[in-house]
Amino acid sequence: MTSTRRNERGLVCPRCGCRHFKTTHTEPLRDGRIRRRKTCRHCGRKIVTFEATPAPARPDR
Numbered sequence: 001m002t003s004t005r006r007n008e009r010g011l012v013c014p015r016c017g018c019r020h021f022k023t024t025h026t027e028p029l030r031d032g033r034i035r036r037r038k039t040c041r042h043c044g045r046k047i048v049t050f051e052a053t054p055a056p057a058r059p060d061r
């Protein structure tokens with residue numbers, strides 16, 4: 001498996017540069033993505049990320 005979750009891993013706080021975030025809110029969007037609000041544990045900076053959900057593994061054909 002290759003690292004497909006690069007969004008999650010590459011998240012760095014723009015203020016203090018740390019990578020420790022606490023997800024405070026998760027909201028699925030209608031287009032299939034997930035909006036997550038995260039707060040930096042270090043400085044309290046709030047950021048919002050949009051993540052694409054992996055396609056559901058259902059046999060289409």
Ligand SMILES: [Zn+2]
Pocket residue numbers: 013014015016017018040041042043044045
């Ligand atoms: Zn920070």
